[in-house]
Amino acid sequence: MKVLACYNIKGGVGKTTTSVNLSYICANEGARVLVWDLDPQGAASFYFRIKPKVKGGVEKLFEKKSEVDEAIKGTDYLNIDLLPADFSYRNMDILLESSDKPRSRFRKILSALEDEYDYVFLDCPPSFSMVSESVFFVSDALLIPTIPTTLSLRTLEQVLKYSDDKILKKLTILPFFSMVDKRKNMHRLICEKPPKMGVKFLKPFIPYASDVERMGVERRPILSYAGHSKSAKCYLDLWQEIKERLDL
Amino acid sequence: MNEFLLPTSISKTALKEALVTQFSLHEDAPRTIQRNYRDTFDWRLYKKGFLFQVDKHSHSYELTLIPLESGRRRVLIMQSQPAYMEDIPSKIWQQQLQGVLGIRALMSHITISLRQNTLRYVDKDGKTLSRIYIEEARLRRPDGRLRTLETRIRIVPITGYGKFSEQISKFLKKEFKLKAAKQVPFYPSAKALGLSVNNYSSQLSHPFLAKDRTDRALKALLLTLLDTMEVNEQGTVEDIDSEFLHDLRVSVRRTRSVLSQIKHIFPQRNLQRFEGGFSWVGQITGPTRDMHVYLLKFDDYQSALPKKMQPHLLPLKEFLIRHQKLEHETLVAAIKSKRYQVLKQGWRTFLTSPCPEKTSLANATKPISETANTHIWQAYSKLMKRGSAITATCPDEKLHKLRIVAKKLRYLLEFFQNLYPKSRIKPLISALKKLQDVLGDFQDLSVQIDALKDFEIQMKEEGSLNPDTEAAIELLVQQLQSHIKEQRKLFETRFAEFSDKNMRSEFKFLFKKNLLNLKQ
Numbered sequence: 001m002k003v004l005a006c007y008n009i010k011g012g013v014g015k016t017t018t019s020v021n022l023s024y025i026c027a028n029e030g031a032r033v034l035v036w037d038l039d040p041q042g043a044a045s046f047y048f049r050i051k052p053k054v055k056g057g058v059e060k061l062f063e064k065k066s067e068v069d070e071a072i073k074g075t076d077y078l079n080i081d082l083l084p085a086d087f088s089y090r091n092m093d094i095l096l097e098s099s100d101k102p103r104s105r106f107r108k109i110l111s112a113l114e115d116e117y118d119y120v121f122l123d124c125p126p127s128f129s130m131v132s133e134s135v136f137f138v139s140d141a142l143l144i145p146t147i148p149t150t151l152s153l154r155t156l157e158q159v160l161k162y163s164d165d166k167i168l169k170k171l172t173i174l175p176f177f178s179m180v181d182k183r184k185n186m187h188r189l190i191c192e193k194p195p196k197m198g199v200k201f202l203k204p205f206i207p208y209a210s211d212v213e214r215m216g217v218e219r220r221p222i223l224s225y226a227g228h229s230k231s232a233k234c235y236l237d238l239w240q241e242i243k244e245r246l247d248l
Numbered sequence: 249m250n251e252f253l254l255p256t257s258i259s260k261t262a263l264k265e266a267l268v269t270q271f272s273l274h275e276d277a278p279r280t281i282q283r284n285y286r287d288t289f290d291w292r293l294y295k296k297g298f299l300f301q302v303d304k305h306s307h308s309y310e311l312t313l314i315p316l317e318s319g320r321r322r323v324l325i326m327q328s329q330p331a332y333m334e335d336i337p338s339k340i341w342q343q344q345l346q347g348v349l350g351i352r353a354l355m356s357h358i359t360i361s362l363r364q365n366t367l368r369y370v371d372k373d374g375k376t377l378s379r380i381y382i383e384e385a386r387l388r389r390p391d392g393r394l395r396t397l398e399t400r401i402r403i404v405p406i407t408g409y410g411k412f413s414e415q416i417s418k419f420l421k422k423e424f425k426l427k428a429a430k431q432v433p434f435y436p437s438a439k440a441l442g443l444s445v446n447n448y449s450s451q452l453s454h455p456f457l458a459k460d461r462t463d464r465a466l467k468a469l470l471l472t473l474l475d476t477m478e479v480n481e482q483g484t485v486e487d488i489d490s491e492f493l494h495d496l497r498v499s500v501r502r503t504r505s506v507l508s509q510i511k512h513i514f515p516q517r518n519l520q521r522f523e524g525g526f527s528w529v530g531q532i533t534g535p536t537r538d539m540h541v542y543l544l545k546f547d548d549y550q551s552a553l554p555k556k557m558q559p560h561l562l563p564l565k566e567f568l569i570r571h572q573k574l575e576h577e578t579l580v581a582a583i584k585s586k587r588y589q590v591l592k593q594g595w596r597t598f599l600t601s602p603c604p605e606k607t608s609l610a611n612a613t614k615p616i617s618e619t620a621n622t623h624i625w626q627a628y629s630k631l632m633k634r635g636s637a638i639t640a641t642c643p644d645e646k647l648h649k650l651r652i653v654a655k656k657l658r659y660l661l662e663f664f665q666n667l668y669p670k671s672r673i674k675p676l677i678s679a680l681k682k683l684q685d686v687l688g689d690f691q692d693l694s695v696q697i698d699a700l701k702d703f704e705i706q707m708k709e710e711g712s713l714n715p716d717t718e719a720a721i722e723l724l725v726q727q728l729q730s731h732i733k734e735q736r737k738l739f740e741t742r743f744a745e746f747s748d749k750n751m752r753s754e755f756k757f758l759f760k761k762n763l764l765n766l767k768q
Contacts (some may be wrong), residue, residue: 028325029324029337029338029339029340030311030322030323030324030336030338030340030341031338031340032320032322048375049371049373049374049375050375070408071408072407072408073406073407073408073409074406074407074408074409076375076376078323078325079323081407081408116320118340219373219374248339
């Protein structure tokens, strides 16, 4: 089972659309996929039309495997299940911090799902916290959508600085440009020549496009309603390169 | 999943109307599906615990790997029907099926035409909470006619929303008194077709009784081999995969091995024409098998070369495919020939005719256990004598001859394995197999080197050999030559293992000692 986390400290950069669309592509390739909507805002749950509710909240979820099984919901799509968001996730940090081995608690949940799924996509909340630290600990790769602007690059730098930590060193960090508006000079220049930050950006980028935004109205992955669009192709290309880089 | 059978007394329309009235259901457009249950000829997926269902929709194929016991299904949508494992474009599926399908093709064993109505239980957000499939099915028979099967109602729960499916099931049971379908449609369909599932194995395991008369026992064994030959004919003619021809040839070789090794059982005048006949079958099937073997080895050949050189070998593959087709045409003509049919018919008549109660043939009425012990011990002794005489400097020919002796012993052990305790005979067979592997590889390499040189000449004559391909073949030949030396060295180790003290005493105990006991 491979664990891929969509992460950025910044919000509104395309983490959830990436999690939802890549999980859809991955599932269409015959893999069994779980998306864990870790963000209490519940955007991934919204896209899958699933109530952001976990019975008993995050505390129950950390209790035993049967609680996790109970919380998982099947989506309308082949091979994709969702572990929904819950408002109580805002307390996940406190819960983890009060635990002796916070990272292991997180890992325990995923280990219990090892036989059920081939891939887990973690749709992370935008923060630096015990949750993100635990996410780094359990993941095989960090997918970091980055808007090609100075401020966004700065936040990416912050993540990479954090990567001095030995946990992050074991992770493959895969940043890519998201919400790219080629009409903007800055976007174009940064995408053409990404700054040297010690990590290799994935070549495909996700455009700032109305068919991506429409996901909020359609409440489904872009490939299910605009499969031939340019944006859909970008997600397909992105997944292809992720697989190559991770040898999947 | 809850599955019900719809009796003919209840109309589909009435059922749908009742469901739509009771629940918040959305109806999808009806679909026509061609459902195939596919597996290899020898049911490798079934043996591994799976049913493989392929639904052909208008523009795609939905592949479902269904665990026979418990576990989750795997589903994949493809644009074409997969014939081999390599055709499935999913690394995860390939990993799951790795080593299960091998080189065998996926064949359709059962075909069902389905008309499917789908009702979805949806909530106010448009999220599906349960799916109801009403499936009217018609089974396609081998003669092309269709047989109507019982209509099924499948209620497929969505993970985490099981209670909605339960409500629907309860409603159907209460209102329509529907009965649950006990099996997936595969089983009643197989029954209706008279299809024996998982009924083929290329492994020989004939049930002898120790006291059986040798002539009768051998006729039964030879009849099994003839059945195996015949069962593989169609797949050989259609060239579905290379294993059909392989299994056909193995049956022929085993038959010839019985006839040549075990004498004075049947009147010689009866056997001569069959011996000649099966030798001919061996010859006519050889060239196609050779081409199959080289095509199967091609990927290994290619990866043995430096990366840059690998594409240069492709003309050889084209040559092999071309010649495999030509050889196959000749083979099909031979299989369909009167000579082949007469041979088989005559052989079957001979094998099914009763053995005379009294006979002057020395070994015909001996118990099969005595025959088995005698011949196995003889073959083993011969192998040990010849194997011990192999030295580091003796000619290759001696190793080739030893391979044939070992093969004869292997056949005998396999023919008669059920006469001995499984726990004792199996280790002997596997030890012999290890020795045979090294002898076989040694022989294969010599044959391959000669064949590649021949192909090179033929390609030159046909004008399909360019200098790059020639260089690639030359390099490949050099590499195979270096492997030959390694194999020869390996023989010494393997033979030493095979002839160690424990092995020798085990062979002696099982075959020689038993033989003496029987004779006393």
